Amino acid sequence: MDTIVEIRQMSKSFGPTVALDHVDLTAYGGEILGLIGENGSGKSTATSIYAGMQNCDEGEMLFRGEKWNPSSMNDALKKGVGMIVQENGTVPGISAAENIFLGETKEFMSGLFVNRKKMIKDAQDALNRIGADHINAAAMTGSLDFQDRKLIEIARVMTGSPSVLVVDETTTALSQKGRDIIYRIMQEMKEEGKCVIFISHDLDEIMNKCDRLTVLRDGKIIRTFSHDEFEEGAIKAAMIGRELKGSYYRDDYDGTVSKETVLEADNLNLSNQLKDFSFSLHKGEILGIGGLSHCGMHTLGKVLFAAEKAESGTFTVNGHTVRNEAEAMKYNIGYVAKDRDVESLCLEASIKDNIAIAGLDKFAVNNFLILPKREKQYVNEQVESLSIKCHDADQYVSTLSGGNKQKVAFGKWIGRDSEILILDCPTRGVDIGVKQAMYQLMYRMKQEGKSIILISEELAELIGMSDRLIIMKDGHLAKEFARSPQLSEADAIEYMI
Numbered sequence: 001m002d003t004i005v006e007i008r009q010m011s012k013s014f015g016p017t018v019a020l021d022h023v024d025l026t027a028y029g030g031e032i033l034g035l036i037g038e039n040g041s042g043k044s045t046a047t048s049i050y051a052g053m054q055n056c057d058e059g060e061m062l063f064r065g066e067k068w069n070p071s072s073m074n075d076a077l078k079k080g081v082g083m084i085v086q087e088n089g090t091v092p093g094i095s096a097a098e099n100i101f102l103g104e105t106k107e108f109m110s111g112l113f114v115n116r117k118k119m120i121k122d123a124q125d126a127l128n129r130i131g132a133d134h135i136n137a138a139a140m141t142g143s144l145d146f147q148d149r150k151l152i153e154i155a156r157v158m159t160g161s162p163s164v165l166v167v168d169e170t171t172t173a174l175s176q177k178g179r180d181i182i183y184r185i186m187q188e189m190k191e192e193g194k195c196v197i198f199i200s201h202d203l204d205e206i207m208n209k210c211d212r213l214t215v216l217r218d219g220k221i222i223r224t225f226s227h228d229e230f231e232e233g234a235i236k237a238a239m240i241g242r243e244l245k246g247s248y249y250r251d252d253y254d255g256t257v258s259k260e261t262v263l264e265a266d267n268l269n270l271s272n273q274l275k276d277f278s279f280s281l282h283k284g285e286i287l288g289i290g291g292l293s294h295c296g297m298h299t300l301g302k303v304l305f306a307a308e309k310a311e312s313g314t315f316t317v318n319g320h321t322v323r324n325e326a327e328a329m330k331y332n333i334g335y336v337a338k339d340r341d342v343e344s345l346c347l348e349a350s351i352k353d354n355i356a357i358a359g360l361d362k363f364a365v366n367n368f369l370i371l372p373k374r375e376k377q378y379v380n381e382q383v384e385s386l387s388i389k390c391h392d393a394d395q396y397v398s399t400l401s402g403g404n405k406q407k408v409a410f411g412k413w414i415g416r417d418s419e420i421l422i423l424d425c426p427t428r429g430v431d432i433g434v435k436q437a438m439y440q441l442m443y444r445m446k447q448e449g450k451s452i453i454l455i456s457e458e459l460a461e462l463i464g465m466s467d468r469l470i471i472m473k474d475g476h477l478a479k480e481f482a483r484s485p486q487l488s489e490a491d492a493i494e495y496m497i
């Protein structure tokens with residue numbers, strides 16, 4: 001096997017945080033190398049340095065045996081290394097085509113002008129080639145949803161025909177269609193003798209797709225598993241340094257949900273996203289909502305928090321109409337949006353400010369006079385209960401690892417004791433230990449009589465956690481399942497497609 005990627009003794013610190021501590025990593029041609037580790041263990045930092053996004057403090061990198069020092073991501077891609085980043089990798093205010101050829105528009109110059117027609121045609125070809133022909137290359141990127149923006153990024157990276165592709169925690173936010181596109185590209189690259197580095201927190205997915213697996217913890221390489229050594233318990237233990245005890249999801253099936261309705265939606269309609277959609281949510285209920293990415297479930301979450309307005313139909317919370325987000329908060333609704341960087345978080349502000357803003361009424365007098373001690377205590381409780389990995393609560397959210405950002409988005413609403421929580425893909429990108437803690441927290445809230453709407457692309461988590469599961473299709477309610485140990489993913493999928 002050809003050695004393609006070599007990282008030797010790489011170290012990197014951000015102020016007091018040691019992100020990488022003498023990391024050695026090798027990846028071969030014809031393989032998919034998995035990278036796994038807790039949130040903040042250094043996966044994105046190591047791979048992004050190799051892909052030209054930032055520099056290391058110490059260490060050496062080689063590409064096919066030659067010294068490797070890309071000056072930028074575009075430079076790395078030109079020389080054969082592409083990365084699909086964990087966060088948003090597209091610019092919203094320009095077209096899909098411009099994103100695909102970002103920084104490379106020279107190729108389309110005719111005289112003083114860019115030949116847009118040719119650029120859009122080539123971009124459309126790039127999208128079609130990866131199987132994303134439903135995206136119009138001329139469309140404004142900001143008008144597209146998270147999945148389609150990720151597909152634009154993939155199309156962009158693939159125009160460089162890289163011989164190394166890094167896929168950083170991309171799949172959990174994608175529907176099956178998006179995932180299949182990535183899996184197919186990974187498989188093709190492997191067959192062509194190229195190399196894929198695949199980062200994911202989904203152990204099943206990693207064990208299924210990867211040939212080898214390297215585990216990072218606290219910036220250090222702990223162990224590399226060959227395929228015949230793959231064993232769930234051993235991998236988890238290497239990741240977190242201890243055995244993970246207790247069950248992952250809740251294990252009760254006795255169906256204790258009160259008859260009391262807390263939220264009632266009646267014939268909601270919104271273009272082709274919601275069609276005569278009615279349902280009710282009960283006190284102490286975890287209501288799961290699943291379906292394909294475009295089935296309308298993500299829009300439903302926004303509508304119920306009044307962040308988007310239905311064209312017709314009504315919904316009430318304990319008998320009150322909710323007209324805007326401020327009213328939603330007044331009636332104790334919390335909402336964790338799927339697109340955390342754009343909708344849930346203020347990246348250029350501290351962890352403290354992000355968490356505190358939703359809980360103002362808990363530690364400020366008349367929402368005005370902040371009691372600093374109480375604020376600090378409130379924020380620290382969230383930081384600790386979700387083990388947000390940070391130097392202190394004043395650290396900017398933009399400098400947190402992906403999973404730790406997600407914990408902030410979650411903690412912001414959990415902390416304020418919302419009576420109704422709308423969680424859209426809440427466990428996206430968090431490691432297995434924290435995921436378990438989040439499930440336990442949801443269950444505890446349910447037992448306290450809080451109600452949760454859990455919108456997710458992960459059927460296993462929906463089936464594992466919901467008292468009732470609604471499958472949506474094309475904006476309609478396609479099927480409702482009661483909680484049952486017999487309910488399988490296949491049962492649900494049948495109504496999704």
Ligand SMILES: Nc1ncnc2c1ncn2[C@@H]1O[C@H](COP(=O)(O)OP(=O)(O)OP(=O)(O)O)[C@@H](O)[C@H]1O
Nearest residue numbers: 014019039040041042043044045399400401402403
């Ligand atoms: N620009 C930055 N400034 C300060 N700290 C940073 C910066 N970038 C990364 N870090 C820190 O470096 C550590 C490693 O982060 P990294 O993003 O590599 O983790 P990760 O393994 O990818 O985690 P996740 O699974 O959550 O994505 C974290 O503690 C993170 O907060």
Ligand SMILES: [Mg+2]
Nearest residue numbers: 044086401402
């Ligand atoms: Mg990361």
